[in-house]
Amino acid sequence: MENSIYVALSRQMAVQRQLDVVSNNIANMNTAGYKNQRMLFTEFLEKPGLHEKVSFVQDRAVVRDLQTGPMTQTGNPLDLALTGQGYFTVDTANGPRYTRAGNFRLNDQRQIVDGGGLPVLGDNGQPLTIPPNTTDIKVSGDGTVSTELGQVGKLNIATFKNEQFMTEVGAGLYVTDEEPQPAPADTKVAQGLLEQSNVKPVVEMTQMIEIQRQYASAQRLVDSEHERIRTMIQRLGRSV
Amino acid sequence: MRSLAIGATGMIAQQLNVETISNNIANATTTGFKKQRAEFQDLLYQNFRRIGSTSSDAGTVVPTGVQVGAGVRVAAVARVLEQGNLNVTDNKFDLAINGSGYFQITLPSGDTAFTRAGNFKLSPEGIMVTADGYPVQPNITIPSNAVDVAVNASGEVLVKLDGQVATQNVGQLQLATFANAAGLEAIGDNLFLETPASGQVVTGAPGTPGFGRVVQGALETSNVNVVQEITTLITAQRAYEMNSKIIKTTDEMMQQASQLR
Numbered sequence: 001m002e003n004s005i006y007v008a009l010s011r012q013m014a015v016q017r018q019l020d021v022v023s024n025n026i027a028n029m030n031t032a033g034y035k036n037q038r039m040l041f042t043e044f045l046e047k048p049g050l051h052e053k054v055s056f057v058q059d060r061a062v063v064r065d066l067q068t069g070p071m072t073q074t075g076n077p078l079d080l081a082l083t084g085q086g087y088f089t090v091d092t093a094n095g096p097r098y099t100r101a102g103n104f105r106l107n108d109q110r111q112i113v114d115g116g117g118l119p120v121l122g123d124n125g126q127p128l129t130i131p132p133n134t135t136d137i138k139v140s141g142d143g144t145v146s147t148e149l150g151q152v153g154k155l156n157i158a159t160f161k162n163e164q165f166m167t168e169v170g171a172g173l174y175v176t177d178e179e180p181q182p183a184p185a186d187t188k189v190a191q192g193l194l195e196q197s198n199v200k201p202v203v204e205m206t207q208m209i210e211i212q213r214q215y216a217s218a219q220r221l222v223d224s225e226h227e228r229i230r231t232m233i234q235r236l237g238r239s240v
Numbered sequence: 241m242r243s244l245a246i247g248a249t250g251m252i253a254q255q256l257n258v259e260t261i262s263n264n265i266a267n268a269t270t271t272g273f274k275k276q277r278a279e280f281q282d283l284l285y286q287n288f289r290r291i292g293s294t295s296s297d298a299g300t301v302v303p304t305g306v307q308v309g310a311g312v313r314v315a316a317v318a319r320v321l322e323q324g325n326l327n328v329t330d331n332k333f334d335l336a337i338n339g340s341g342y343f344q345i346t347l348p349s350g351d352t353a354f355t356r357a358g359n360f361k362l363s364p365e366g367i368m369v370t371a372d373g374y375p376v377q378p379n380i381t382i383p384s385n386a387v388d389v390a391v392n393a394s395g396e397v398l399v400k401l402d403g404q405v406a407t408q409n410v411g412q413l414q415l416a417t418f419a420n421a422a423g424l425e426a427i428g429d430n431l432f433l434e435t436p437a438s439g440q441v442v443t444g445a446p447g448t449p450g451f452g453r454v455v456q457g458a459l460e461t462s463n464v465n466v467v468q469e470i471t472t473l474i475t476a477q478r479a480y481e482m483n484s485k486i487i488k489t490t491d492e493m494m495q496q497a498s499q500l501r
Contacts, residue, residue, distance in 0.1 A: 012497075016241065017288070017308060019493070023243035023486045024282070024309035027250030029479055030257065031280040031312055040304070059288070061304035074277070075322040075463070103279050105318065106420040108439035115279050115315045132419065132442070133450030135340045148449075164304045170284040171315065201482055212489050219496045226500075 003054050008221040010056040014041060015218065017059050019211045025199045026208075032115075033101030033172050034197035036065040036204075066163055069198035071190065077137045078104040078112060081195040082157065084187035087174065089156040090118040091127065098158060098180075100195055101172035106130060112145070116171050122153035141188040157183035241494060242308065247486030249311030253280055254480040256314050261473045264464045272356030272430050273462035274319050275469075281315040319422050324356075324463040326455060332389045333360040333368065336460040339452020341415030344377035344443070345370055345431065352377060352441075354416050356460055357430035368397075372429060380411035393453040395446035414443045415451045 018039045028034040042060040047053055071081050080102035082088070087098035090113075097118070104120055107113045111127045112120045119127035122145075130137060134147035143155035158180035160166065166174040257278040267273040288306040326336050335358035337343070342354035353374075360376060363369045368380040382389055386399040395413035418424065423437030434441055446454045 016243075016493070017306070019486075019490065020242040020246060020308045023246035023250075023490075024311060026479075026482050026486055027246050027253070027312040028280065028282050028309070029250075029482070030254070030475065031282055034282055037309070039306070059306055062306050062308070063304050074320065076318075076320050101281075103316075103318070105422050108419050108423060108437055110419045110439070115281060115318075133417075135450055135452075167287075167305070168282065168285045168307060168309065170309075171281045201478070205482065205485065208485065208489050212493060215493050216496055219500070222500065 003048070004225050005222055007054065007056055008218045008225070010044070010058070011218040012215055012222075014039075014057050014059045015211050015215050019208065019215075021062060022204050022207050022211065026201065026204050028197055029199040029201055029204075031101070031172065031197050032103050032194050033069070033099060034199065035069075035100070036067075036197070036199045037062050038065060063164060065198060067198050069196045071193045072196055073192060074194050075192060076103075076105075077139075077192060078106065079192055079194045080104060080139055080155075081190045081193040082187060083190055084184065085159045085163075086157040086183040086187040087159070088114075089121040089158055089180070090114050090173065091121050092118055092173075095175075096121065096180075097169065097173040097175055098160075098166065099172045099174065103194060114172075116173075121156045123156045124153065125156070126153070128153045128155070139189055139191040141190075143183075143189045155189060157187060157189070159183050159187070241490050242310070243486055244490045244494075246309075246311040247483045247490065249283065249313060250483030250486065251480055253278075253312045253314050254476050254483060256317070257476040258473065258480070260317055261469050261476060265466065265469050265473075267462055268464040268466050268469075270357075270430065270462050271359050271459050272324065273464065274321055274324075274356070275462065275464045276317050276319050278314050279316045279318055280312050283310040283313055285309050319424075319426075320463065321421055322463045324460040326458040327461050328458050330457050331359075332391075332457065333362065334358060334457055334459050335360060335391060335413075336455045336458040337415065337446070337452040338455050340421070340450070341417050341444075341446065341452045342421075342432065344414060344416050345374045346377050347374060347431075351433070353427065353431040353433055354424065354441075355430050355432065358454075359459055376413070378411065378414060380413070382410065391454055391456040393447050393455070395454050413446060413454060415446050415454075416441045416443050417450055418442070 021037050021039045025036050040061040041057050044056040044058040089096050103115045104112050110130045122128045134149055136148045138146050145152045160178045166176040169175050260276050260278045264275045285307040345353045347353050360368050366382045368376045380397050385402045387402050388400040390398045397411045398407040399410050400407050419439030424432035425435045444451045
């Protein structure tokens with residue numbers, strides 16, 4: 001009998017979580033390599049009676065918008081951006097992690113490391129070390145890193161069959177069980193550029209307004225349902 | 241509600257962004273200043289429905305889970321070591337480095353600091369010092385009867401003494417480089433200190449491989465591009481505003497929930 005309240009409640013719960021996702025997008029609108037996220041909803045059907053059907057809503061999935069973000073020029077030779085599909089590979093104690101955030105730098109051993117200090121791996125699975133007394137680091141479109149003394153190595157750029165299977169682990173890194181594939185030929189590394197997040201703030205703002213209104217309308221549904229039940233009890237109670 | 245905390249992380253991050261930009265703009269005309277840039281990272285994710293979990297007895301796999309991020313944080317304020325422009329001053333003791341390297345300065349404490357700001361002066365004893373009076377390492381003393389001083393690209397200091405035709409070498413400037421110069425610690429006054437992140441100091445003569453050349457009569461300006469800073473400032477301000485809107489929206493939703501009869 002109180003199903004309608006629960007239906008409205010399922011909407012409110014889902015919308016609240018959607019607001020969390022939108023908030024995270026807005027908070028990360030200036031995070032290099034961040035991918036915008038969208039929540040997907042599905043209907044959850046229940047048949048409490050023989051001819052009855054009640055449909056709830058469920059937040060089913062969060063999908064990433066995999067579009068390339070806009071590029072900004074930074075003037076740092078180790079800021080690398082990927083145009084097209086693919087991920088840089090970094091080494092962690094728990095195996096390789098993948099990232100689109102190319103704000104790299106050198107550490108004290110002259111290894112190329114990411115923003116969190118994790119070494120960026122080359123195609124031989126080893127970190128790339130820039131030889132001492134070299135100042136001119138060049139990264140070509142195919143990911144070959146060289147200095148004035150010659151070639152240092154090649155960045156390992158991996159792609160995956162299903163990028164949605166990749167899990168965010170924070171700090172711009174992704175982890176996946178899938179086998180990495182070599183990057184397609186049209187993926188290019190751009191030096192001195194940084195891929196910005198692909199969050200479109202205006203879209204997120206309108207989303208937020210929509211969320212707020214939907215939350216309020218579900219609230220009104222709960223309110224009026226509550227009112228209806230109360231009136232019913234009062235009227236039926238009076239006639240006794 | 242989670243979004244309240246997420247909005248707060250966004251506001252905190254943008255505040256630091258604005259602070260970094262402000263410092264860049266404030267130092268737009270500081271000799272040898274290198275601009276800084278705040279870099280952001282997304283925070284941890286909470287899994288409400290794990291990616292790859294099965295959704296039926298038949299082993300159907302959920303293609304995308306429900307993971308909600310916890311906001312943003314500033315991962316680093318990185319220094320951009322791009323070369324600044326060379327500004328010709330025609331002052332004999334203004335030295336600029338074209339390329340990589342730092343001048344070495346002896347602090348009053350005896351420690352060595354590093355700087356790109358080559359606006360040197362002479363002390364009463366004729367020693368080459370910084371604007372604060374700290375001597376350049378290795379010490380270079382200009383004889384009082386010198387009529388002309390020349391510093392060549394490889395850092396040799398040559399003086400012409402009164403009544404002499406030939407120049408005399410009175411010292412050799414040394415430059416310092418680091419494996420990771422971005423890891424140096426700034427201590428203000430245009431000075432930097434060595435850290436574990438920068439790696440060990442490597443010294444060498446200007447012009448040798450890996451070291452920049454010295455340009456006399458010029459100063460390296462800061463590498464701050466004011467137009468770029470202003471546009472980043474506007475972006476940061478808007479981002480701050482939007483994060484505050486998250487908080488406002490969340491607050492209004494919470495208000496509605498609390499008004500339930």
